[in-house]
Amino acid sequence: MIKSFVKEKLKVNVYENRKQMGASAAADAGAKIKELLKSKEEINMIFAAAPSQNEFLESLINDKEIEWCRINAFHMDEYIGLAPDAPQGFGNFLREKIFGKLPFKSLNYLNGNAENREGECEWYSKLLKSNPADIVCMGIGENGHIAFNDPHIALFNDDALVKIVELDQKCRQQQVNDGCFDTIDKVPTHALTLTIPALMSGRFIFCMVPAKTKAQAVFHTVKGEITEKCPASILRTHENAVLYTDKESAELIL
Numbered sequence: 001m002i003k004s005f006v007k008e009k010l011k012v013n014v015y016e017n018r019k020q021m022g023a024s025a026a027a028d029a030g031a032k033i034k035e036l037l038k039s040k041e042e043i044n045m046i047f048a049a050a051p052s053q054n055e056f057l058e059s060l061i062n063d064k065e066i067e068w069c070r071i072n073a074f075h076m077d078e079y080i081g082l083a084p085d086a087p088q089g090f091g092n093f094l095r096e097k098i099f100g101k102l103p104f105k106s107l108n109y110l111n112g113n114a115e116n117r118e119g120e121c122e123w124y125s126k127l128l129k130s131n132p133a134d135i136v137c138m139g140i141g142e143n144g145h146i147a148f149n150d151p152h153i154a155l156f157n158d159d160a161l162v163k164i165v166e167l168d169q170k171c172r173q174q175q176v177n178d179g180c181f182d183t184i185d186k187v188p189t190h191a192l193t194l195t196i197p198a199l200m201s202g203r204f205i206f207c208m209v210p211a212k213t214k215a216q217a218v219f220h221t222v223k224g225e226i227t228e229k230c231p232a233s234i235l236r237t238h239e240n241a242v243l244y245t246d247k248e249s250a251e252l253i254l
Contacts, residue, residue, distance in 0.1 A: 002247060003254060007222050008236035012243045014250040018210035022055025025244040029056075029137060029206045030063040033071070036134055042070045042105055043134040046194070046202060047098065048147070049075060049090035051178045052139040056208045056244075057097045068102040072131050076138065076147040077193040078110040080117065080164070088180050110162075110192050117164055121192060125161040128198055136202030140209045142177070143170040144217045144230035148193035154231035158195040165193050177213060196234060205241035207232075212248040219252035 001024065003014040015021040036043050047053070060066075078090045086092065091099075091109040099107050108127055114120035143151055150168040172187040181187045199205070209218055220230040221243070227233060235241045247254075 003250075008226075009239060010222070010236040010241050010243055012222055012245065012250075012253070014245050014247065014254065016247055018055050018246045021210055021244050021246045022057075022208065023059045025056045025206055025208050025242075026059030026063065028242065029060060029135065030066055032135060032204055032206075033066050037067055037070055040134070042072060044072045044074065044131040046074045046076050046133050046136045046138075046199070047094055048138045049077075049093040049097075050139050051180070052208055052210055052214070053137070054097070055210070056137065056206075061098055061101055068104050071104055072106045072108065073099060073104045074108045074128065074131070074133070075110060076136075076199065077191055078112040079188040080112045080190040080192065081188050082112060084113060088175070112188075112192055117192065121160070121162040121164065124192075125198075128161050128194070128201075133198075133202035134204065136199055136205045138199065138205065138207050140207060140214060140217050140221060140232040141171055142174045142213055142217055143168065144220055144232045145171060146196065146199055146232050146235075148191045149196050149199075149231045151229050151231060154196060154228045156196055156228055156234055158197050160195050161198040162192060162194055164190060166190050174213075196231060200234060200238060203240060205235065205238055206244070207235060207241065208244045209249050210246040212251070214245075214249040215252050218243075218245055218249050222253050 082089050150171050175181050175187045221232040
């Protein structure tokens with residue numbers, strides 16, 4: 001670790017590279033999972049699907065002491081309109097990286113192709129209410145979004161837990177920058193997302209944000225105003241949130 005400090009309530013850790021970042025975040029998350037399972041029969045976890053999570057997930061699945069059969073898994077957003085088997089689908093990403101590799105007690109997928117999308121949001125909201133999140137594992141977008149709560153639609157006091165959103169241009173371009181899509185016209189324009197209150201309801205938040213492309217977002221998250229113009233800035237109000245960065249993503253806060 002290069003540096004560690006606290007801004008308001010948010011703990012910020014900076015590592016030399018993204019591999020070290022992911023390994024450290026996974027060690028911390030794994031320790032918290034095992035701690036919680038000492039006092040609870042089962043726990044609920046929400047996962048993000050993005051290249052920023054790769055190193056974290058690779059390390060986490062190698063922790064052989066975690067009793068995955070006592071964990072209910074959820075994910076935080078999904079595109080609308082992709083083919084069911086599209087590799088860019090967030091459910092498919094998580095199935096490949098973690099959900100399909102471990103014996104979770106339950107896997108709860110958001111369906112971006114549901115005929116009744118409002119009904120899908122209501123169903124998933126009920127699942128979240130009946131299975132309050134213990135741990136949220138997430139990232140931050142180039143525009144400061146968390147899940148698909150882009151600045152133009154982000155609401156810190158959203159009444160909903162899950163909703164349909166229109167993605168902004170910078171968010172969609174990020175999917176191209178990350179290598180997920182060849183061109184922006186192939187990136188869906190709408191998605192289902194957990195809202196900011198749904199994410200912030202997690203008892204513990206582990207937020208992994210590597211790469212130079214995220215430097216501005218990390219700066220505004222840590223050093224800027226707490227505002228919906230940078231949705232991730234709300235993390236500074238959470239009692240148990242940790243931001244994991246590498247040297248490149250943290251270059252403006254060092």
